[in-house]
Amino acid sequence: xxxxxxxxxxxxxxxxxxxxxxxxxxxxxxxxxxxxxxxxxxxxxxxxxxxxxxxxxxxxxxxxxxxxxxxxxxxxxxxxxxxxxxxxxxxxxxxxxxxxxxxxxxxxxxxxxxxxxxxxxxxxxxxxxxxxxxxxxxxxxxxxxxxxxxxxxxxxxxxxxxxxxxxxxxxxxxxxxxxxxxxxxxxxxxxxxxxxxxxxxxxxxxxxxxxxxxxxxxxxxxxxxxxxxxxxxxxxxxxxxxxxxxxxxxxxxxxxxxxxxxxxxxxxxxxxxxxxxxxxxxxxxxxxxxxxxxxxxxxxxxxxxxxxxxxxxxxxxxxxxxxxxxxxxxxxxxxxxxxxxxxxxxxxxxxxxxxxxxxxxxxxxxxxxxxxxxxxxxxxxxxxxxxxxxxxxxxxxxxxxxxxxxxxxxxxx
Amino acid sequence: xxxxxxxxxxxxxxxxxxxxxxxxxxxxxxxxxxxxxxxxxxxxxxxxxxxxxxxxxxxxxxxxxxxxxxxxxxxxxxxxxxxxxxxxxxxxxxxxxxxxxxxxxxxxxxxxxxxxxxxxxxxxxxxxxxxxxxxxxxxxxxxxxxxxxxxxxxxxxxxxxxxxxxxxxxxxxxxxxxxxxxxxxxxxxxxxxxxxxxxxxxxxxxxxxxxxxxxxxxxxxxxxxxxxxxxxxxxxxxxxxxxxxxxxxxxxxxxxxxxxxxxxxxxxxxxxxxxxxxxxxxxxxxxxxxxxxxxxxxxxxxxxxxxxxxx
Ligand SMILES: Cc1ncc(C[n+]2csc(CCOP(=O)(O)OP(=O)(O)O)c2C)c(N)n1
Ligand code: SF4
Ligand SMILES: [Mg+2]
Numbered sequence: 001x002x003x004x005x006x007x008x009x010x011x012x013x014x015x016x017x018x019x020x021x022x023x024x025x026x027x028x029x030x031x032x033x034x035x036x037x038x039x040x041x042x043x044x045x046x047x048x049x050x051x052x053x054x055x056x057x058x059x060x061x062x063x064x065x066x067x068x069x070x071x072x073x074x075x076x077x078x079x080x081x082x083x084x085x086x087x088x089x090x091x092x093x094x095x096x097x098x099x100x101x102x103x104x105x106x107x108x109x110x111x112x113x114x115x116x117x118x119x120x121x122x123x124x125x126x127x128x129x130x131x132x133x134x135x136x137x138x139x140x141x142x143x144x145x146x147x148x149x150x151x152x153x154x155x156x157x158x159x160x161x162x163x164x165x166x167x168x169x170x171x172x173x174x175x176x177x178x179x180x181x182x183x184x185x186x187x188x189x190x191x192x193x194x195x196x197x198x199x200x201x202x203x204x205x206x207x208x209x210x211x212x213x214x215x216x217x218x219x220x221x222x223x224x225x226x227x228x229x230x231x232x233x234x235x236x237x238x239x240x241x242x243x244x245x246x247x248x249x250x251x252x253x254x255x256x257x258x259x260x261x262x263x264x265x266x267x268x269x270x271x272x273x274x275x276x277x278x279x280x281x282x283x284x285x286x287x288x289x290x291x292x293x294x295x296x297x298x299x300x301x302x303x304x305x306x307x308x309x310x311x312x313x314x315x316x317x318x319x320x321x322x323x324x325x326x327x328x329x330x331x332x333x334x335x336x337x338x339x340x341x342x343x344x345x346x347x348x349x350x351x352x353x354x355x356x357x358x359x360x361x362x363x364x365x366x367x368x369x370x371x372x373x374x375x376x377x378x379x380x381x382x383x384x385x386x387x388x389x390x391x392x393x394x395x396x397x398x399x400x401x402x403x404x405x406x407x408x409x410x411x412x413x
Numbered sequence: 414x415x416x417x418x419x420x421x422x423x424x425x426x427x428x429x430x431x432x433x434x435x436x437x438x439x440x441x442x443x444x445x446x447x448x449x450x451x452x453x454x455x456x457x458x459x460x461x462x463x464x465x466x467x468x469x470x471x472x473x474x475x476x477x478x479x480x481x482x483x484x485x486x487x488x489x490x491x492x493x494x495x496x497x498x499x500x501x502x503x504x505x506x507x508x509x510x511x512x513x514x515x516x517x518x519x520x521x522x523x524x525x526x527x528x529x530x531x532x533x534x535x536x537x538x539x540x541x542x543x544x545x546x547x548x549x550x551x552x553x554x555x556x557x558x559x560x561x562x563x564x565x566x567x568x569x570x571x572x573x574x575x576x577x578x579x580x581x582x583x584x585x586x587x588x589x590x591x592x593x594x595x596x597x598x599x600x601x602x603x604x605x606x607x608x609x610x611x612x613x614x615x616x617x618x619x620x621x622x623x624x625x626x627x628x629x630x631x632x633x634x635x636x637x638x639x640x641x642x643x644x645x646x647x648x649x650x651x652x653x654x655x656x657x658x659x660x661x662x663x664x665x666x667x668x669x670x671x672x673x674x675x676x677x678x679x680x681x682x683x684x685x686x687x688x689x690x691x692x693x694x695x696x697x698x699x700x701x702x703x704x705x706x707x708x709x710x711x712x713x714x715x716x717x718x719x720x721x722x723x724x
Contacts, residue, residue, distance in 0.1 A: 069499075071499065073506050201519065207481075
């Protein structure tokens with residue numbers, strides 16, 4: 001093992017390298033590109049026995065990834081934002097072939113308008129695809145989750161591709177100290193890929209991705225994928241336990257932070273949860289019983305673990321770094337679905353949208369969200385969803401609009 | 414011709430008598446595409462994996478049946494060549510590591526219609542050729558999006574009526590030159606074929622099979638359903654496509670284009686057109702002399718160009 005100060009992108013690349021990925025179909029996109037450049041550098045230097053091929057698009061990249069996995073090699077790929085959307089047809093197609101591989105997504109807001117900075121609308125667009133989803137909050141977690149993702153995806157009971165998500169900039173370009181295990185240690189945890197019966201070679205013909213005629217047959221295969229994804233919950237628990245034994249780091253499907261005796265908890269995914277942890281510490285210092293509940297695993301949805309973590313709480317501050325237009329926060333809706341009608345669940349789930357396109361969520365905003373939620377608990381009325389935006393931000397926006405209007409007038413003159 | 418010395422297919426009697434492709438597929442009666450696929454398959458053999466894009470042939474493999482003795486991978490309309498890339502690379506990786514033996518290797522064959530080959534899949538095709546991918550691309554060209562009801566595709570010929578070109582003039586565009594697009598990439602091999610010239614087809618598949626790198630076979634595929642003719646006419650219409658010079662049989666290799674079957678006396682294009690419902694509006698209620706002349710002129714110009722180069 002070595003300890004190094006590396007970015008989230010480098011951690012993802014290390015994950016692929018240590019997993020012994022044999023094939024990397026690639027395509028550049030900010031803020032992911034460093035991952036494939038790092039891998040390409042290792043391959044060119046002879047440090048990694050792997051083949052990297054730059055396809056002409058993410059659609060092709062994901063097609064090649066699925067096809068290579070179906071042919072029996074361990075596949076890694078990475079993308080972000082527009083790239084993920086561009087390849088979406090194959091994101092939905094791949095799971096049904098039950099040929100596992102790992103895809104890292106470096107979250108970045110999607111157009112329009114164009115931005116390079118992160119939020120979770122890109123990754124949540126893959127929510128219903130059949131890909132398993134692991135969400136990271138630290139660079140260490142990126143490396144470790146990549147290894148865990150292979151074990152989980154390749155498990156005989158699961159056999160589905162997995163997506164590991166990290167936030168652009170906040171993790172992709174942030175250096176943190178990371179323990180990089182030796183390949184020999186990793187090999188104990190993650191044996192070579194076993195393609196099972198899904199492997200193209202002469203002598204044993206296989207047909208993949210075929211048509212079914214009739215809704216009942218179709219439903220059967222779709223249900224199979226769903227049940228496999230659900231089985232991934234118990235498999236995840238086993239794999240995480242083994243990982244802890246091997247490497248000493250524990251990754252429950254749902255992370256809880258000072259939430260045991262909390263009255264109000266933050267609920268969110270991704271790197272901004274480290275900001276929430278800070279806020280929890282400050283609020284605790286001020287005598288408030290506040291905590292954090294963060295699902296690492298979003299698919300399969302760890303509903304039971306979430307109910308355990310949230311039972312008896314007065315209120316939940318659900319922070320969505322995404323926006324489903326005309327509906328609100330995706331995580332909020334899902335959580336409500338998991339808790340509704342179950343005994344002992346918190347009566348108030350307050351919805352907040354924030355951190356879109358990399359917009360910061362300030363400490364004061366975390367305090368304010370707790371305040372709003374506490375008040376709602378007292379009054380017994382769930383507040384309408386709030387879009388985080390400060391008066392100052394609006395002033396700055398108005399300034400830009402004034403400039404835009406002035407420019408237009410000048411053009412017209 | 415020097416090739417003829419090395420080919421085993423000189424006459425009809427040399428063609429394989431076995432039939433590798435199973436029967437009972439849901440393709441239409443008289444499907445010219447299926448004819449080409451089954452003739453090609455007899456020569457390619459069962460050590461193949463067909464990588465397919467959305468189209469009529471996607472319905473060859475309907476769970477739990479397949480007419481193929483070998484393997485099959487359906488990808489998507491846009492990206493069959495990328496699927497071929499993934500399969501080929503994964504086979505090579507495993508061959509290099511000794512995880513599979515050379516005799517377990519497969520010929521990777523992309524099988525798509527013209528809509529994918531000339532249009533949606535062109536970007537992934539170009540990428541595969543640029544990578545020097547070792548694969549055969551078999552395009553059955555029925556000159557339209559047949560599976561969705563024969564709408565105009567980038568391979569639809571000028572003047573044809575399609576589900577999206579129903580006006581008096583038919584399709585206003587011109588058939589894209591996929592052969593030239595491929596040749597411009599300098600691949601290992603490009604050829605046009607038609608199932609109604611089975612010896613020519615067999616020779617070209619045989620040749621492609623023995624080469625390495627990107628190889629394209631475009632099979633003009635008379636389509637009774639989309640072109641509107643009686644299924645029993647498939648063979649005659651195919652022959653007329655060649656006889657009129659509308660479908661030149663040719664191949665590209667080492668930077669050179671060779672015509673493998675030059676019609677000695679080209680029949681007028683009308684003989685080909687008038688047998689197909691999709692061109693009926695050019696003849697009835699009155700003859701559309703302008704469009705007919707335009708189509709004939711296009712064919713004449715093509716062959717004049719060929720003769721000039723061969724002189
Ligand atoms: C991305 C996408 N868009 C549209 C379709 C619908 N579709 C299925 S087959 C087809 C036509 C394909 O045309 P071609 O490649 O010529 O094959 P053919 O149908 O003629 O056999 C279309 C448009 C699809 N399957 N996928
Ligand atoms: S529509 Fe045409 S190409 Fe498709 S199966 Fe029928 S005859 Fe063949
Ligand atoms: Mg077609």
